[in-house]
Amino acid sequence: MRFDKRVEQVTENLLWAVRFLAIIPVLFGLISVINLFLLGSLEIIEAIKQYSHLHENHSQAITKVMTNIIGGIDLYLIGIVLMIFSFGIYELFISKIDVGRANKEIRILEIHSLDELKEKVLKVIVMVLVVSFFKQVTAMPIQNYQDILYLAISIILIAASSYLMHKSHSGNQNKSSHE
Template identity: 25%
Template structure:
Protein backbone atom coordinates (compact mmCIF):
# COMPACT_ATOMS: atom_id res chain seq x y z
CA UNK A 1 0.00 0.00 0.00
CA UNK A 2 2.83 2.39 0.92
CA UNK A 3 4.62 1.52 -2.30
CA UNK A 4 1.51 2.38 -4.30
CA UNK A 5 1.22 5.79 -2.60
CA UNK A 6 4.91 6.51 -3.23
CA UNK A 7 4.50 5.43 -6.86
CA UNK A 8 1.50 7.75 -7.31
CA UNK A 9 3.38 10.71 -5.80
CA UNK A 10 6.51 9.97 -7.83
CA UNK A 11 4.43 9.84 -11.00
CA UNK A 12 2.77 13.16 -10.13
CA UNK A 13 6.13 14.80 -9.44
CA UNK A 14 7.60 13.49 -12.67
CA UNK A 15 4.53 14.60 -14.64
CA UNK A 16 4.62 18.07 -13.12
CA UNK A 17 8.29 18.47 -14.12
CA UNK A 18 6.97 19.16 -17.61
CA UNK A 19 6.37 22.72 -16.43
CA UNK A 20 10.15 23.23 -16.43
CA UNK A 21 9.79 23.60 -20.19
CA UNK A 22 8.17 26.96 -19.46
CA UNK A 23 11.71 28.27 -18.98
CA UNK A 24 12.59 27.25 -22.53
CA UNK A 25 9.27 28.57 -23.86
CA UNK A 26 9.70 31.97 -22.22
CA UNK A 27 13.36 32.19 -23.23
CA UNK A 28 12.66 31.42 -26.86
CA UNK A 29 9.69 33.79 -27.01
CA UNK A 30 11.73 36.64 -25.52
CA UNK A 31 14.55 35.81 -27.95
CA UNK A 32 12.03 35.87 -30.79
CA UNK A 33 10.80 39.33 -29.81
CA UNK A 34 14.40 40.56 -29.62
CA UNK A 35 15.13 39.15 -33.09
CA UNK A 36 12.07 40.88 -34.52
CA UNK A 37 13.12 44.18 -32.95
CA UNK A 38 16.67 43.77 -34.30
CA UNK A 39 15.26 42.99 -37.77
CA UNK A 40 13.18 46.16 -37.65
CA UNK A 41 16.30 48.18 -36.80
CA UNK A 42 18.01 46.67 -39.86
CA UNK A 43 15.06 47.69 -42.05
CA UNK A 44 15.04 51.24 -40.66
CA UNK A 45 18.82 51.49 -41.13
CA UNK A 46 18.43 50.23 -44.70
CA UNK A 47 15.87 52.91 -45.50
CA UNK A 48 18.04 55.57 -43.92
CA UNK A 49 21.02 54.37 -45.93
CA UNK A 50 18.98 54.43 -49.13
CA UNK A 51 17.16 57.74 -48.73
CA UNK A 52 19.62 59.81 -46.65
CA UNK A 53 23.02 58.60 -47.82
CA UNK A 54 21.91 57.54 -51.32
CA UNK A 55 23.50 54.15 -50.63
CA UNK A 56 22.35 50.65 -51.33
CA UNK A 57 20.61 49.03 -48.40
CA UNK A 58 20.07 45.60 -49.94
CA UNK A 59 22.63 43.92 -47.67
CA UNK A 60 20.86 45.23 -44.58
CA UNK A 61 17.53 43.99 -45.90
CA UNK A 62 19.00 40.52 -46.43
CA UNK A 63 20.34 40.63 -42.87
CA UNK A 64 16.90 41.71 -41.65
CA UNK A 65 15.35 38.72 -43.42
CA UNK A 66 17.93 36.48 -41.78
CA UNK A 67 17.17 37.88 -38.32
CA UNK A 68 13.40 37.66 -38.92
CA UNK A 69 13.75 34.00 -39.87
CA UNK A 70 15.81 33.35 -36.74
CA UNK A 71 13.06 35.02 -34.71
CA UNK A 72 10.54 32.80 -36.46
CA UNK A 73 12.57 29.71 -35.57
CA UNK A 74 12.55 30.74 -31.94
CA UNK A 75 8.82 31.52 -32.07
CA UNK A 76 7.94 28.16 -33.64
CA UNK A 77 10.20 26.37 -31.16
CA UNK A 78 8.68 28.10 -28.14
CA UNK A 79 5.11 27.62 -29.30
CA UNK A 80 5.81 24.01 -30.23
CA UNK A 81 7.27 23.24 -26.81
CA UNK A 82 4.28 24.88 -25.17
CA UNK A 83 1.92 22.88 -27.36
CA UNK A 84 3.70 19.59 -26.65
CA UNK A 85 4.28 19.84 -22.92
CA UNK A 86 2.05 22.47 -21.33
CA UNK A 87 -1.12 23.12 -23.31
CA UNK A 88 -4.08 20.89 -22.74
CA UNK A 89 -6.61 23.22 -24.37
CA UNK A 90 -7.55 22.83 -27.99
CA UNK A 91 -8.52 26.21 -29.41
CA UNK A 92 -9.58 24.64 -32.71
CA UNK A 93 -12.30 22.59 -31.02
CA UNK A 94 -13.71 25.56 -29.15
CA UNK A 95 -17.37 25.94 -29.98
CA UNK A 96 -17.83 29.44 -28.71
CA UNK A 97 -16.79 32.02 -31.31
CA UNK A 98 -16.46 34.65 -28.60
CA UNK A 99 -13.96 32.51 -26.69
CA UNK A 100 -11.94 31.86 -29.84
CA UNK A 101 -11.77 35.48 -30.89
CA UNK A 102 -10.91 36.60 -27.38
CA UNK A 103 -7.99 34.18 -27.24
CA UNK A 104 -6.59 34.54 -30.72
CA UNK A 105 -6.76 38.11 -31.88
CA UNK A 106 -4.88 41.36 -31.62
CA UNK A 107 -7.26 44.13 -30.59
CA UNK A 108 -10.04 42.47 -32.59
CA UNK A 109 -8.11 42.61 -35.86
CA UNK A 110 -6.92 39.02 -36.36
CA UNK A 111 -9.56 36.55 -35.22
CA UNK A 112 -8.58 32.92 -35.81
CA UNK A 113 -11.38 30.43 -36.32
CA UNK A 114 -9.07 27.45 -35.93
CA UNK A 115 -5.54 26.62 -34.91
CA UNK A 116 -2.93 27.34 -37.62
CA UNK A 117 -1.61 24.24 -39.41
CA UNK A 118 1.99 25.07 -38.51
CA UNK A 119 1.10 24.88 -34.82
CA UNK A 120 -0.34 21.37 -35.03
CA UNK A 121 2.63 19.60 -33.49
CA UNK A 122 2.03 16.10 -32.18
CA UNK A 123 5.56 14.94 -31.37
CA UNK A 124 9.08 16.14 -30.78
CA UNK A 125 10.07 14.71 -34.18
CA UNK A 126 7.47 16.90 -35.88
CA UNK A 127 8.83 19.93 -34.04
CA UNK A 128 12.38 19.04 -35.12
CA UNK A 129 11.23 18.67 -38.73
CA UNK A 130 9.55 22.08 -38.74
CA UNK A 131 12.62 23.66 -37.17
CA UNK A 132 14.82 21.90 -39.71
CA UNK A 133 12.86 23.47 -42.57
CA UNK A 134 13.29 26.95 -41.13
CA UNK A 135 16.99 26.36 -40.43
CA UNK A 136 17.52 25.30 -44.05
CA UNK A 137 15.86 28.55 -45.12
CA UNK A 138 18.23 30.44 -42.80
CA UNK A 139 21.19 28.72 -44.42
CA UNK A 140 19.91 29.52 -47.90
CA UNK A 141 19.52 33.19 -47.02
CA UNK A 142 23.07 33.12 -45.66
CA UNK A 143 24.18 31.59 -48.95
CA UNK A 144 22.35 34.32 -50.86
CA UNK A 145 24.03 36.97 -48.73
CA UNK A 146 27.49 35.49 -49.38
CA UNK A 147 26.82 35.04 -53.09
CA UNK A 148 26.21 38.76 -53.55
CA UNK A 149 29.76 39.40 -52.35
CA UNK A 150 31.38 36.57 -54.34
CA UNK A 151 33.66 37.48 -57.21
CA UNK A 152 33.26 35.27 -60.28
CA UNK A 153 36.51 35.60 -62.21
CA UNK A 154 37.07 32.24 -63.87
CA UNK A 155 34.86 29.60 -65.49
CA UNK A 156 35.55 27.36 -62.49
CA UNK A 157 34.12 30.03 -60.18
CA UNK A 158 31.01 30.22 -62.35
CA UNK A 159 30.68 26.42 -62.36
CA UNK A 160 31.00 26.25 -58.57
CA UNK A 161 28.48 29.05 -58.13
CA UNK A 162 25.95 27.43 -60.47
CA UNK A 163 26.45 24.09 -58.70
CA UNK A 164 25.76 25.80 -55.41
CA UNK A 165 22.55 27.30 -56.78
CA UNK A 166 21.53 23.90 -58.19
CA UNK A 167 22.14 22.15 -54.85
CA UNK A 168 20.20 24.84 -52.99
CA UNK A 169 17.27 24.54 -55.39
CA UNK A 170 17.34 20.77 -55.05
CA UNK A 171 17.34 21.07 -51.30
CA UNK A 172 14.26 23.33 -51.37
CA UNK A 173 12.53 20.94 -53.77
CA UNK A 174 13.20 17.94 -51.52
CA UNK A 175 12.01 19.85 -48.45
CA UNK A 176 8.77 20.74 -50.21
CA UNK A 177 8.16 17.04 -50.94
CA UNK A 178 8.76 15.91 -47.33
CA UNK A 179 5.86 15.97 -44.93
Protein backbone atom coordinates in the same frame (compact mmCIF):
# COMPACT_ATOMS: atom_id res chain seq x y z
CA MET B 1 -3.18 2.59 0.78
CA ARG B 2 -0.10 0.42 0.44
CA PHE B 3 3.32 2.03 0.71
CA ASP B 4 4.44 1.03 -2.80
CA LYS B 5 1.24 2.41 -4.33
CA ARG B 6 1.75 5.66 -2.44
CA VAL B 7 5.38 5.93 -3.62
CA GLU B 8 4.24 5.25 -7.19
CA GLN B 9 1.57 7.94 -6.98
CA VAL B 10 3.94 10.54 -5.50
CA THR B 11 6.59 9.71 -8.12
CA GLU B 12 4.11 9.99 -10.97
CA ASN B 13 2.76 13.30 -9.66
CA LEU B 14 6.31 14.63 -9.31
CA LEU B 15 7.21 13.51 -12.84
CA TRP B 16 4.05 15.11 -14.22
CA ALA B 17 4.81 18.39 -12.41
CA VAL B 18 8.39 18.47 -13.76
CA ARG B 19 7.00 19.08 -17.25
CA PHE B 20 6.37 22.68 -16.17
CA LEU B 21 10.15 23.23 -16.32
CA ALA B 22 9.59 23.40 -20.08
CA ILE B 23 8.26 26.91 -19.47
CA ILE B 24 11.88 28.09 -19.10
CA PRO B 25 12.91 27.50 -22.75
CA VAL B 26 9.49 28.78 -23.84
CA LEU B 27 9.96 32.10 -22.04
CA PHE B 28 13.55 32.56 -23.16
CA GLY B 29 12.54 31.59 -26.68
CA LEU B 30 9.87 34.29 -26.72
CA ILE B 31 12.31 36.87 -25.35
CA SER B 32 14.70 35.87 -28.13
CA VAL B 33 11.90 36.21 -30.71
CA ILE B 34 11.22 39.78 -29.64
CA ASN B 35 14.95 40.54 -29.67
CA LEU B 36 15.47 39.08 -33.15
CA PHE B 37 12.44 40.89 -34.57
CA LEU B 38 13.76 44.19 -33.19
CA LEU B 39 17.24 43.52 -34.60
CA GLY B 40 15.74 42.56 -37.97
CA SER B 41 13.75 45.77 -38.00
CA LEU B 42 16.88 47.77 -37.20
CA GLU B 43 18.65 46.10 -40.15
CA ILE B 44 15.85 47.13 -42.49
CA ILE B 45 15.80 50.66 -41.06
CA GLU B 46 19.54 50.81 -41.76
CA ALA B 47 18.82 49.71 -45.34
CA ILE B 48 16.29 52.53 -45.69
CA LYS B 49 18.88 55.01 -44.41
CA GLN B 50 21.45 53.72 -46.89
CA TYR B 51 18.89 53.93 -49.67
CA SER B 52 18.73 57.67 -49.14
CA HIS B 53 22.50 57.84 -49.83
CA LEU B 54 22.18 55.87 -53.04
CA HIS B 55 23.49 58.70 -55.19
CA GLU B 56 27.08 58.01 -53.99
CA ASN B 57 28.65 54.86 -55.42
CA HIS B 58 25.55 53.30 -56.97
CA SER B 59 26.57 49.62 -57.13
CA GLN B 60 28.13 49.58 -53.65
CA ALA B 61 25.11 51.32 -52.14
CA ILE B 62 22.70 48.84 -53.75
CA THR B 63 24.78 45.93 -52.42
CA LYS B 64 24.72 47.43 -48.89
CA VAL B 65 20.95 48.00 -49.06
CA MET B 66 20.32 44.46 -50.28
CA THR B 67 22.67 42.99 -47.66
CA ASN B 68 20.89 44.82 -44.84
CA ILE B 69 17.42 43.84 -46.08
CA ILE B 70 18.48 40.21 -46.47
CA GLY B 71 20.08 40.37 -43.01
CA GLY B 72 16.80 41.65 -41.58
CA ILE B 73 14.86 38.84 -43.25
CA ASP B 74 17.40 36.37 -41.90
CA LEU B 75 16.88 37.64 -38.35
CA TYR B 76 13.09 37.47 -38.78
CA LEU B 77 13.33 33.87 -39.97
CA ILE B 78 15.51 32.87 -37.01
CA GLY B 79 12.93 34.55 -34.77
CA ILE B 80 10.21 32.51 -36.45
CA VAL B 81 12.20 29.32 -35.79
CA LEU B 82 12.30 30.22 -32.11
CA MET B 83 8.60 31.12 -32.15
CA ILE B 84 7.66 27.75 -33.64
CA PHE B 85 9.96 26.05 -31.12
CA SER B 86 8.42 27.95 -28.18
CA PHE B 87 4.83 27.30 -29.27
CA GLY B 88 5.61 23.64 -29.94
CA ILE B 89 7.31 23.04 -26.59
CA TYR B 90 4.45 24.78 -24.81
CA GLU B 91 1.80 22.74 -26.62
CA LEU B 92 3.63 19.45 -26.18
CA PHE B 93 4.58 19.78 -22.51
CA ILE B 94 2.41 22.40 -20.84
CA SER B 95 -1.00 22.87 -22.46
CA LYS B 96 -2.77 23.42 -25.76
CA ILE B 97 -3.02 27.10 -26.69
CA ASP B 98 -6.78 27.64 -26.64
CA VAL B 99 -6.62 31.17 -28.06
CA GLY B 100 -4.71 29.90 -31.09
CA ARG B 101 -7.16 27.04 -31.66
CA ALA B 102 -10.11 29.44 -31.72
CA ASN B 103 -9.05 30.59 -35.18
CA LYS B 104 -9.64 27.56 -37.43
CA GLU B 105 -7.77 29.11 -40.38
CA ILE B 106 -4.35 29.41 -38.74
CA ARG B 107 -2.79 26.00 -38.13
CA ILE B 108 0.91 26.68 -38.66
CA LEU B 109 1.81 26.70 -34.98
CA GLU B 110 -0.26 23.65 -34.08
CA ILE B 111 2.14 20.88 -33.03
CA HIS B 112 1.07 17.29 -32.30
CA SER B 113 4.41 15.51 -31.79
CA LEU B 114 8.12 16.11 -31.38
CA ASP B 115 8.69 14.80 -34.91
CA GLU B 116 6.27 17.37 -36.30
CA LEU B 117 8.02 20.12 -34.29
CA LYS B 118 11.42 19.00 -35.60
CA GLU B 119 10.12 18.95 -39.17
CA LYS B 120 8.69 22.48 -38.96
CA VAL B 121 11.80 23.86 -37.30
CA LEU B 122 14.03 22.12 -39.86
CA LYS B 123 12.13 23.66 -42.77
CA VAL B 124 12.55 27.16 -41.40
CA ILE B 125 16.23 26.52 -40.59
CA VAL B 126 16.81 25.46 -44.20
CA MET B 127 15.11 28.66 -45.32
CA VAL B 128 17.39 30.65 -42.99
CA LEU B 129 20.40 28.94 -44.56
CA VAL B 130 19.15 29.79 -48.05
CA VAL B 131 18.68 33.44 -47.09
CA SER B 132 22.11 33.52 -45.41
CA PHE B 133 23.64 32.04 -48.54
CA PHE B 134 21.92 34.69 -50.65
CA LYS B 135 23.29 37.38 -48.33
CA GLN B 136 26.81 36.02 -48.72
CA VAL B 137 26.45 35.81 -52.50
CA THR B 138 25.44 39.46 -52.79
CA ALA B 139 28.67 40.48 -51.04
CA MET B 140 30.88 38.01 -52.92
CA PRO B 141 33.05 39.46 -55.66
CA ILE B 142 33.04 37.29 -58.78
CA GLN B 143 36.54 37.39 -60.20
CA ASN B 144 36.74 34.45 -62.59
CA TYR B 145 34.79 31.65 -64.26
CA GLN B 146 35.51 29.28 -61.39
CA ASP B 147 33.59 31.56 -59.01
CA ILE B 148 30.60 31.50 -61.35
CA LEU B 149 30.82 27.69 -61.57
CA TYR B 150 30.89 27.35 -57.78
CA LEU B 151 27.95 29.72 -57.48
CA ALA B 152 25.95 27.72 -60.04
CA ILE B 153 26.75 24.43 -58.27
CA SER B 154 25.68 25.94 -54.94
CA ILE B 155 22.38 27.12 -56.40
CA ILE B 156 21.74 23.67 -57.91
CA LEU B 157 22.43 22.01 -54.55
CA ILE B 158 20.07 24.40 -52.75
CA ALA B 159 17.36 23.79 -55.35
CA ALA B 160 17.85 20.02 -55.07
CA SER B 161 17.65 20.09 -51.28
CA SER B 162 14.49 22.21 -51.40
CA TYR B 163 12.96 19.79 -53.90
CA LEU B 164 13.85 16.77 -51.75
CA MET B 165 12.41 18.42 -48.62
CA HIS B 166 9.20 19.23 -50.49
CA LYS B 167 9.07 15.71 -51.90
CA SER B 168 9.58 14.11 -48.48
CA HIS B 169 6.94 16.37 -46.92
CA SER B 170 4.37 15.54 -49.60
CA GLY B 171 5.32 11.85 -49.25
CA ASN B 172 4.71 12.02 -45.49
CA GLN B 173 1.32 13.67 -46.06
CA ASN B 174 0.30 11.00 -48.57
CA LYS B 175 1.46 8.24 -46.21
CA SER B 176 -0.47 9.69 -43.26
CA SER B 177 -3.63 10.17 -45.35
CA HIS B 178 -3.54 6.49 -46.42
CA GLU B 179 -3.29 5.24 -42.82
